[in-house]
Structure formats: structure tokens, C-alpha cells
Amino acid sequence: MTTNAQAIEQWGIFEISLNGPSEGNPYLDVELSARFQCGDRTVEPDGFYDGDGIYRVRLMPDVQGEWRYTTRSNRAELDGHTGSFTCVAPSAGNHGPVRVHNTFHFAYADGTPHISVGTTCYAWIHQTEELQEQTLETLKTAPFNKMRMCVFPKHYPYNRNEPPHHPFLEGADGGRDFSRPNPEAFRHLERRVLDLQRLGIEADIIIFHPYDCWGYATMTPDENRRYLRYLLARLSPFRNVWWSMANEYDFMLKTIPLELWDELFQTVVERDPYHLRSIHQAHLDYDYTKPWVTHASVQKWDVRRSREWRQQYQKPVVNDEPEYEGNIPHTWGNISAQELVNRFWITFADGAYAGHGETYLHPEDILWWSKGGVLHGESAPRIAFLRRIIEDAPPGGLTPMDGLWIWSRISGSSNGGYRLIYFGPHQPKTWIDALPDSGRYTVDLIDTWEMTITPLGTFEGKQMIDLPGKPYMALRIQIDG
Amino acid sequence: MTTNAQAIEQWGIFEISLNGPSEGNPYLDVELSARFQCGDRTVEPDGFYDGDGIYRVRLMPDVQGEWRYTTRSNRAELDGHTGSFTCVAPSAGNHGPVRVHNTFHFAYADGTPHISVGTTCYAWIHQTEELQEQTLETLKTAPFNKMRMCVFPKHYPYNRNEPPHHPFLEGADGGRDFSRPNPEAFRHLERRVLDLQRLGIEADIIIFHPYDCWGYATMTPDENRRYLRYLLARLSPFRNVWWSMANEYDFMLKTIPLELWDELFQTVVERDPYHLRSIHQAHLDYDYTKPWVTHASVQKWDVRRSREWRQQYQKPVVNDEPEYEGNIPHTWGNISAQELVNRFWITFADGAYAGHGETYLHPEDILWWSKGGVLHGESAPRIAFLRRIIEDAPPGGLTPMDGLWIWSRISGSSNGGYRLIYFGPHQPKTWIDALPDSGRYTVDLIDTWEMTITPLGTFEGKQMIDLPGKPYMALRIQIDG
Structure with missing residues (x-):
């Protein structure tokens, strides 16, 4: 034929x-x-x-x-x-897949910068059609351009429901038959990836994860290998895919030891020439300097170390889980909105990227972080505000400023004549450090919580400038000419 | 005679x-x-x-x-x-000098526990008599029982005034003659140490410091040795003295190399059998495991590492500078009151101790951290509240709880049937981790900012308890019997 x-x-x-x-x-x-x-x-x-x-x-x-x-x-x-x-030629809005750009940053294949601002709804495609549609509706106006999501259904606190489509068919014993994938489930996954694509959202596909009661987390090495090639054959052609080998891979080391993770990574490299590849840890850091890893996808609450991870890995750092806004009893899921916004600002103003999640207790256990639905918190609009500010910065990404000891305590980065300084819990009433030594420059005061940008005027040469003496402020500096 | x-x-x-x-x-x-x-x-x-x-x-x-x-x-x-x-026998209120107790904690020589809650007025004795009296008046109702203070006057931003009493007399060339101490200046120092003693405040005497325009920071090794012995001869008999070899000793390594610091430390050990000894760093940690050091007196903003320092040094950890409440342009001196209170709680709830300082801009440059005067901030009453809670805990000091990974993210310590958990920016609406596995226990909810203690009732066995879902809360748990 x-x-x-x-x-x-x-x-x-x-x-x-x-x-x-x-x-x-x-x-x-x-x-x-x-x-x-x-x-x-x-x-x-x-x-x-x-x-x-x-x-x-x-x-x-x-x-x-x-x-x-x-x-x-x-x-x-x-x-x-x-x-x-x-x-x-690509149609309007099609910029191709996202790639690493300028060592620590991302851009689409056509060169358009991509400022990664992720969120997490691990099992959103495994919920009712109605809830999935609501999630998509929420995403239309949310600030997120990447979604962390699992191929396999999820069994975990607040996640006790069976998925509508199991990725593998039922076997004779009533369990899953890992020799028979369910095309319907994968077609459903593909449809949802396309839905995200239409919203300009990258699908950060989590290939393996440990939250399981069906056997997906304990498949044999050969079952894992076959599943991976099947998934790659189906999903690699979708331009908005990122590959996340696993969530909390270190909880699965008994069934997938480090050597097998490395091998599976190399299979992705061989079979998919297009997409980004990483892996997400719980407690044991993966060595992101390995050549098959394109970027570090970390879970870290202590975001002031973002510069350190950049330095260590020499790749983009995406902190996909700097803890979630919420109020559940799990320590990874109960920081205040203000703290999450603070952690986002620290991360971005030190030249790295962060991902959002929301875990507020819900009478029907519909927590955004896993099932999607609607957002209940206060961080999303502030993250939208931050994203606009980072997108307004010159293309090519921000590089942490150095040469001053203050950078262990506050955040600051630059790109050419552009500088961004974020103070976090610091509340100076006057400020001079890291301002330009000479020449004319304009300064904007950014209130990261109130979402206001106030021009402070044009200055000539290094001089002390007045600030409001409030926490959670940032300065945006543009040197003339 | x-x-x-x-x-x-x-x-x-x-x-x-x-x-x-x-x-x-x-x-x-x-x-x-x-x-x-x-x-x-x-x-x-x-x-x-x-x-x-x-x-x-x-x-x-x-x-x-x-x-x-x-x-x-x-x-x-x-x-x-x-x-x-x-x-x-000692008179009422005289408990003797403070000593290390129970490896990580402090007690007076008579066994009375000492919960160290310090503050910092480096150059308060080098100000006008009127200002010194005002400082003492403030201390009467402040929560502090330790004062970091310098023997030598201070030359630094916001500190440009000559001291009323120079510790060394003027020489023929108009500079200081380091072969002629000024007895009047030392008598003045002694008077102020006694003033603090009457208020129940330990004088954490800083022997050397780098903030200088008079030559104190660049004395010769022999001048340093003689001065130290003179100071020890005069001050060691005051029971409320602690010795701090230096503030930011690593800024003085050109004139006092590490070997000389070690030697001077040993002189203190030989000549003063009574008092606590430490040294305070800027960027280069001193090795507090050295045998002549009684406790670690650190400057660290990243207080979540308090457990790590305890583990590393196996001595009491006193974080004398977890940054100061204030609004000056220096990053070490402009955190919000809420952030300083948060850092105090993290530190104490992980079994260590913290010190306060306040650096609000002042029209006459009277900043508490250096000159004393009055307090302008909002942290002091919250620190008083914290001190009462720690003093109400069983004697012997708190030991960090372990065995749960959450302790890298929140704080918690115990002493027998007493447990204290501090959530910081975490805001769980329900909670179960680190509650007793069995038996009856009472739980108090502590709002560390609002300074309220709300009994939550008596519980039996490990169970989920309801919390308000607000940040900066703590739980105090007392197991029955």
C-alpha cells in the first residue's frame, strides 16, 4: 500500500x-x-x-x-x-516541542522562549469525564503552561477511585494483564494531551509512579520495557509532551533499580528524538548530570538552594514540588499561599523554574493536585502575575547575579541590562546593593502579593533608593541603552 | 597585709x-x-x-x-x-554562672534551668549615660536574658560616634596606646555587667571585633594576649559573664589567624574556670567541636538546619544572629518581625536557642542592635511569649524528635511526655504525625503570632486532630501520667 x-x-x-x-x-x-x-x-x-x-x-x-x-x-x-x-510550515500557535535553551532555560523548537510554569493534577485523566472537562475549563484561565500527569491511575490518600480506563486490560485472574494494553485508555490519554496542546500546555507525562494497588508499580523489567516502547510509539509524536520517567522514583527502587532507570532513560533517547526527559525524586536525588537527562525535575522545599542545583547540574532546574498550597495533614501539601508564592519568586528570581500544586481538603476528596477540578487557593493569580513579569524579561532567561554575599539570603538575576531582585521576608526601607554602578536606569517596585508594579523613577549611577519597608517586594531594573 | x-x-x-x-x-x-x-x-x-x-x-x-x-x-x-x-550560701536570685547542661542545653551552677533568649546591643556601653539608662529601662520589661556586647567601641554604619570611655588611653601620637588600659573604661564595663546581673541578664562579652577605626582590631598578638588576660582578671569573677572570643572573627584573620584564636581560647580556659566560651562567625564557620568551645554561637539565617548543627557540634547551639528584625538596606538586618519570630520558633522547637536584634532606621541612628535605647519592632513580645512556653516545658531541654521525614520541613522536639511541634508556614487543617501512639494526652494549640494558647482537649491514642489551617501555629502535647 x-x-x-x-x-x-x-x-x-x-x-x-x-x-x-x-x-x-x-x-x-x-x-x-x-x-x-x-x-x-x-x-x-x-x-x-x-x-x-x-x-x-x-x-x-x-x-x-x-x-x-x-x-x-x-x-x-x-x-x-x-x-x-x-x-x-507550522500553523499559527504551533512553535514545536520545548527544548533546552541557553543551558538553564527553555525555548520552543522555533525559538520562541518558554517560561515553564507548571502545575500538577497527577490523575486528572482518571476521573469522570465531567471532572476532566472542569479541569480543562479551569486551565483555560489559569497561569500554567505545563501539567504533570500520570499515565497510570493513582492509589493514594484522597485517591481511592477506580479509573474509567485502565491502561492495561483485565486478565483472567481479575488483575491487570500487562501483556494486553488497552488502546481505548491510550486514545483517551492522547485526546487529553491534545486538549492541553490546544490550551498551550505542555503535558509532563509521568511514565511510572509508586502509588498503586493494581500492579502497575510492580511490573517486571520486561513488562516495563515493552510498556515504555508502546507509550513512546504512541505519544512521542505529540509536540507538547515532556517525559518524566517517574514520580518519586526512589520509592520504586525495589522493582526498578537504578540501572534499569538508566536503561529506560536511554530507550527514550533512542526512540524519541524530540522531547525533554527528566525524573522526579522523593528523598534520593537522581544524578541529573547523566547525559540522557535534559533538565532537573526536583522536589525541594528549600528553594534558596536553587542556585546551587543550577550550578551542580548545569541544566534547567524545574522545582516541580516546592511543597503545595493547601491544608492537608501531609507536610508536603499544607503551606500557605503566601509561602508558595514566596518560593516561586525565590526560584524564578534565581534563574530556575517552579511548579504549582494545590491540596485543600475537599468534602469529596477532589484535590487539584491529583484530580483537578477547580482551584480554591490564592497562589494562582500571583503566579500568573509572576509569569507575566518573567515573560516580559529579555529572552534567553535569567542568570543569577553573583559577587555579593547577599545572594545567599535574597534572590537576584539579570539578563543584559535587565535585573530582577526579590527580597522575600526581607523588608528594606532603603536599598543600594546590586543597583547599576553607573549610567541611567529605571526601577519598578513589584509587590508580589498585591500584584502591583509601581515605577520608582529613573536614577543615574549607584544610589540608595527608597522602598516601602514591606516584605515580599521585588525590584525590576532596566539600564538605559 | x-x-x-x-x-x-x-x-x-x-x-x-x-x-x-x-x-x-x-x-x-x-x-x-x-x-x-x-x-x-x-x-x-x-x-x-x-x-x-x-x-x-x-x-x-x-x-x-x-x-x-x-x-x-x-x-x-x-x-x-x-x-x-x-x-x-548565695543570696536569693543568685544561681551562679550559666553552664552547659545535658549536652545541648544550659543551666545555672545551682541547677536552675537557663533558657537562653539573647539580644544584641553591641555598643550600648559606648553611648551617652542617658541612652545607657534608657537601654536598661527597656531591658527591665524585655524578654531577654543575655546581651551580646562589645568591650571595644564600634565603628560601622550607624556607628560613627566616639565612645565616652576608651578602653585604652590616648598615646603621644593621638592614637590609642595599647600598653595603657583605661581603668575608668573597664570600671564602667563592670558597672554595666552588674546592671545586667541585677536584671537577670547574662553579659555575652565580645572580646574582639573587626568594626574599628582606632586600632583595636589590629593590635599585635602580644597586645591581644595582654589585653585578654587583663580583661579576664577583671571580668571573670562576675557570675553573669559569657565569653564570646569575637564577633565575625573571620573578618580579622589577617591580624588574628586561626592558630592565635585557638591560643586565646585556651588562655580563657586556663585563666577563667567558670564561664561559657564561644566565638561568632560571619562566613567561615569555626569548628565548635574544639574542646575549648562550650557552645556554638552562630550567625545563620537558614534556621531549619538547627538540628544539623546540634548533631555536628554535640553542644548547645545558640543562633545569635538569625538575621535581625528591621528595615536597613543590609540583608542581615531587614527581616520582618513575623519572619524573626518564625525563625525563633523553628530554632527553639528544634532544641536550639536564638538571639534577637533590631535594626530599624532611626533619625539619630539609634538602632537597638548597636546602641540600645527602645525597641520599635513587633518581635519582642512574641519572643517573651515563646520564652514562657519553653520555660514551662519540663527541665532538661528539648530533644528534636526523629524517625519521621517531616522533621526536615517542620520542627518538633520532646522531653519525656512533653512534645512541641511547630508548623511555620505550614497550615494543616488536620494533623496526626508525631502524636502519641497510645495513652491519654492533652493538646494545646499555640498561635505564635497572636500569642494565644487554646486547649484542644484530651485525646486517647493516635488520632487526627482538627487545627485552624493557619500558618505559624504550634502544638503542645502532654502525655498523661
């Missing part, structure tokens, strides 16, 4: 659909891939069985031009199919 | 006064000491020249009974004087 040439936008999805064997176990028995070429560029993604005798191979074409392909399979009916398509 | 037997209370001051040579330089040329004996106890303090031909040797008798002494000197008129006195 030869598919007729189609036009596919750059970073869109081209899909080959083939009919093949449905007997036996296609997941275990059928090998399928396609070799795609466009000029010097060659990519060979895996295909996958999507049920009902249908096999698919997907590609996210990342260069414009004529692409040709040939399928390969251990089954004659799937082998040797060829075809071509034309990859054309 | 034989002095007639007098009655001196335990930990009071016995003083031998002798007439001797006033020609030449008694400070350099005359050696004087006295050997005191009471039963098996022998102490041989240095004497000192107090001007006008008068020499003194002082002793703080620390055991009750008959003490006898003989003076020794390289001058015949001062040598071989003998005498005796009776050391009797």
Missing part, C-alpha cells in the same frame, strides 16, 4: 495506518517500525497495535520538505509499505 | 586590694596573682592594676567554706599577702 502524499505541518503528526493480524498477541508478537527520510534526516519510530486489527506508525516531522517512508515488520502484511508526505 | 575574714556569698566577688608601684608601666611590668584555696579547690587568678597605685585580685568563690589565699608578685610590696574569707 502506498499512502498518497499529504501536507502535514511541521511538528504536527503524520500517521501511517495499516491493517494487520489481530490473532495471537500483537503487542508481544508483532514488530513494526517505519523508516522516515527527508533529505539527510532519518527517523525510525516504532509502530503500535491500536486494536481491531489496526496498526499505526506515527511521526512528528521536524523539518519541512518531502518525507518518504518504508515500513518494516516481522509480518509480511505490515512490511514494505512506502509513501510520502510534505511537511509544510 | 592580712585581710580579715569576710563573708562572701557563693558566686559573689571577693576582691583583694593592694597598694603597689605606680611608676613605670604597671600593665607591662608588674606580675600579680593570688592562689586561693578552699579544701581541695585551688584557683589562681591574675591580678590587675586599677590605676592610682591600686592593684586588685578578684575571685568568684564557687564552693562554700573557708577560702585562704596568698598573693604572688614580682614586686615585693605585692607579694606574699595572705588572708581568708568565708564563702556562704
